[in-house]
Amino acid sequence: MTWALGEDGYVYLYSTGYGRNGPLLLHRVTADAIAEPAAYASWGHHGGSWGWGNAPTPVLEGGFGELCLRRLEGSWLLVCFNAAGARIEALIVDRPTADLATAHRRTLIHDVAWGQEGGAYVAQPYGGYLVPGSRLEDLHLTVSQWRTGTGWPYRVMQFRVRGLGPG
Incomplete structure (x- = not known):
């Protein structure tokens, strides 16, 4: 959740869902009621239209994990792990209820085999969390990695992405 x-x-x-196996769902709550589960409203499709308070409906199909949502320069930026492509992606929309299937989308980190790493290619990537101070044209994110099969140490790397905005 982000x-x-x-x-x-x-x-x-x-x-x-837990485990990078579920589609994305959208909810909202007033800032003063964030600790009250009953105060959350889901975004859903019902009777031919989308609206708040409907049963939750996937806003993006697939399997996702490690979500990071931020408002940057008047846009909403969602960085997430896309399990289908084993990659970390960024989606940019003008509002949270925008159609994520048609959002400006860019792969930031590609998964590769061990020993093939370099640049934006990382074996067994995890995360994709924005570093404070990031901008759409100069984005910094942290990506972690570990080789689970061998007890390899967990590590975190910082990546810089320039020119992310639509354009």
Whole structure:
């Protein structure tokens, strides 16, 4: 789960199932009620239209994990691990309820075999979390890695991505 505060006083949350195997769902809650589970409203499709308070409906199909949502320069940036492609992606929209299937989308980190790492290619990547101070044109994120089969030490690397915005 990841969340960010909107200018309208709502906290928007994207979530998915545990284990990188679920689609993305969207909820919102007022900032003063974040600790009250009953106060959350889900974004869902019902009767031919989308709306708050409907049963939750996937806003992006697939398997996702390690979500990071931030407001940057008037846009909403979602960085996530896409299990289908074993890659870390960024999606940029103008509002949380925008259609993520048509969002500006870019792969930031590609998964590769051990021994093939370099640049934006990381074996067994995890994460994709934004570093404070990032901008769409100069994005910094942390990506972690570990070789689970051999007890290899867990490590975190910082990556810089330039020119992320649509354009």
